[in-house]
Amino acid sequence: MATVALPETKTMLTLPGDAVRQIQWRFADRFDIQMLVQSARTVARSTVARLVAAGERNTHEWTPAKAGMFEAFDRSGVTAAFMEPEEGGFIAGPKNLALSLAAFELAWVDGGAATASLASFLALAPIHERGTQEQITHYKTLAAPPQAGEDRKPWRGAFALTEPIPYVGVDTGMLSGRISIAGWKPGEEPMLQVDKRGRFITGIAFANFVTAAVMSEDPRIKGSCVIILEEGDPGSFDRGTPTKKLVHQLSSTGDPIFNLNVPANRIVGGYTVKDGVIVPNYNHGEIIEAVFRRTRVPVGLMTAAKLLSAVEPVIRYQRERFRGAEGSRPGSVRYEQGIQQREDALHRLVDIWATGEAAASLGFAAARLFDALDPLEKHKTAVLKEQGIQGGRAEIKALKESERRAILLLSLKPSDPGRAELEADPLVQYVLMDAEANVLCPATKLWNTGHGANMMREAVSLMGGYGITEDCPGFLANKWMDAQLEATYEGPEAVQRRQLTVTMTSELFLAEFRAWTVEMRRIASDRPGTGACTLASAMNLWLWTIDYLHKSTDPEGNKLYHGQRQGVTFALADALCWLLASRAQILDVLELEAQGATDAVAAEGLEGTVQFLSDLCHTQAAQAAGEVSRICAELVFGYNRHPAWDDEDHKSCFLSSELEAYEETMPGITAMAVDVLAADGTHPPKAGPCAGCIGSAEFLRLQSKLTTCLSGCRLAKDRAADTVSKVMIPEALDYPA
């Protein structure tokens, strides 16, 4: 083979590698996390992939082969990633980004494997977040993989919240699990009777301990709590039958029944005794909130991983589609490019890729935010405790002043000398991050999994009939099906939308959002090809719409923006998610552009990589803008009754003959009149006079601006498609299929 000189090019050379991702997702300086990524990837693309390829997903039961996956997790460091170094782990400090990356790597091959790893963390999470120090040390040490010289099996856990219908599920407030006092001798630890039935409990087949949400049915125990159950406790620890899932079969799921006698010191976070009543220090709702707001992010990233994992097998399939056919000889366009000769195939893959990039950027931004938030949250709790303030409502009230200061900070110009003092205030930092996290977490869970599932279907479709076979490289059909579970567990889409309905309308978040709009315009000014300007226009439209909806009523006089009016609130939440994902994607590309040159590997072909990823941003921003425009228009106009010809206000339409007469004295009036009666007095054939609504002029101005802001987005898509047709991919997928 003769060698050829490589021409200078701005096209992305290869699929984005680790060096690029580490910069984009901000862990280039974290070798502990980089090591975790490599080891999780090794497990995913060897042990896990072999399990899937061997058909282990075809059984609901927990098998020795599936159990072997956990041993691989232990060896690779995935299990230990949740622990502090003193507990047997190797990553110090907050681990949201680390765990998210591990889940991302595992889900690249199989979502069930990722879920299996996350489920163990989920069981520990209540203890980690709100447990006493004794509980934390005890259970996390037990769950840590054995150290050198140790001969023990690590404990596995399961988190039991969900109960048989009609109890805990969407509404976590309804609990049927019960707790009562079985015995309480003076001076001794009270013994508690726990009765709990679980449903769809992950990891239950092998769990050594369970963290279960229960409600008191005893006047001597107040409220609810999360309690730790162990398989050796007196009573019945029935793991139940395996759930016959169609998805995520590499994780164990079942409907257990617990009837156990446990000491009261198993109440997560401990308890105090007041007037002879056991008062748990945390009720189950407080614990679940603390847990889920973190653990939902990795779930969203799992779907993002699948979308990005689909790119390579789809490209390979497209290029090799006609090889072997008569007349398709090496060197011919048909042989070399296959289906990629066709624009549609490329454009659809660009859409999938862009969605994957946006979903990953949104999820990792949320994960990093929680890493930053964790120490601030601890600091906030300590500061308020010093002031004698503890508990949910008291803290919310106490933080009002900090929120006011945070809003003030957002209103100050960069050069304002008053900023320094506000920025240095940890409570101001806390409320700012908290407001953002309260939105990014449900947005990640909602958009990544929901829209991600739709786009996974698109990825499957690009593989033709091959896509829905077990032989499909990359297990794309499995990933598509799995995405539906990811959209459901840990709070289905309605729960995420409901949370967004509340958090996205906080005064502080809206102030942050306004500042982001300005930020996007500024970015657009420097980097016009990213779609930032389109996005800023869409953000403005969304802001205008939410403000309008807050002030407006329907024809019956009912408020449009109202908690019960989910046709409005949920739709706006959906629209917001598109914007947030697109923004995160743009920021990640800017980070790569700014920092890429400092890494010799990322710097190689950086210009081309940034160009391609920017084109994906532009494509995604245009998609987001379209969604926002459609949703907002529906909401703004959709709650007005369409005018009818016999409405009082519309009875006096012009006759065409009248207009002709008026035209002589008022030139141009004919063009202004939209509803004109024919000479015989009949109406134009349509539903009624054209509609308008109060304030619509401003909406239409913003929407019109948004529409023109789409200029160039399809050119960006064409460029991205061209890169997709040329980018170098490996010879073969690096995991079996």
Add this chain to the structure above:
Amino acid sequence: MANALHIVVCAGISPDPLQTLEPITTPNGPGLKNELVLPAVLDPWAASALYEAAALAPKNPGSKLWLVSLGPKAKLQQVMMTVAQKVPFELVPIDGPIGGFPDAHSTAAALADTIASLPGLDRAKLLLFGGWESATRGAGITLQIVGERLGITDQFYGVDQIDLHDDGSFEVLERIEGGRHQVSVCAGTPAVLGWATGNLAEPRNNPQVGMANMRTIMPALQKAKPATLAANSLRYVSVSLPKQQRTTRVVKDLTPDQIAAELVEWIGAE
């Protein structure tokens, strides 16, 4: 402490074998298309040497293990994220060009100079390990030249096993034709061992070992000395990929014996 060893493993990095490897002409001679951005792995032959060394060192108290590697330090860092979790070692990186085409003499000189200047190295105790048929810098002579430059004339290649004796001598199994081994006994260190695959499985991952290694690896990478490898008189006339030989047939209803017989016949014909 009579058998305390100072083991230096020379290991390069190479593109992940699943990547598309397309020869191109660069201003510095032949190269692989986009090689710098392709995922890299530790040369598999040298990785065997590293794992053998890591197994040998704890059996001989007082031993030390260095991994000397020449390549772009950013690439080395990426590879270390995996390798460092396998066994404990001290990385000695040399920041040099990527690729398998630089002159073996220049490469060997850079490696030998670095090894000679290792602080605390006792060359009388030195076992110089490397890959027998390295995937990188695979001229087949690099390790030999490094040994020669260090004055080590006891050299063994295609090594699958080493057994140390109490008197400091050791027995080496080297691969020879016909699936057999040549058994040699060497009076003692220093020696060069170019490893085949050895007998050890890839060590289990251990993130704790990785964290311990990284505390020295990251500073070492930051301080890695640059090396420019002179081409000397080396000139490549042409470069090509090995010819792909893949003739797949889907065959049903054959017994294992029939399949085996056909394979033997095919191998014989080759």
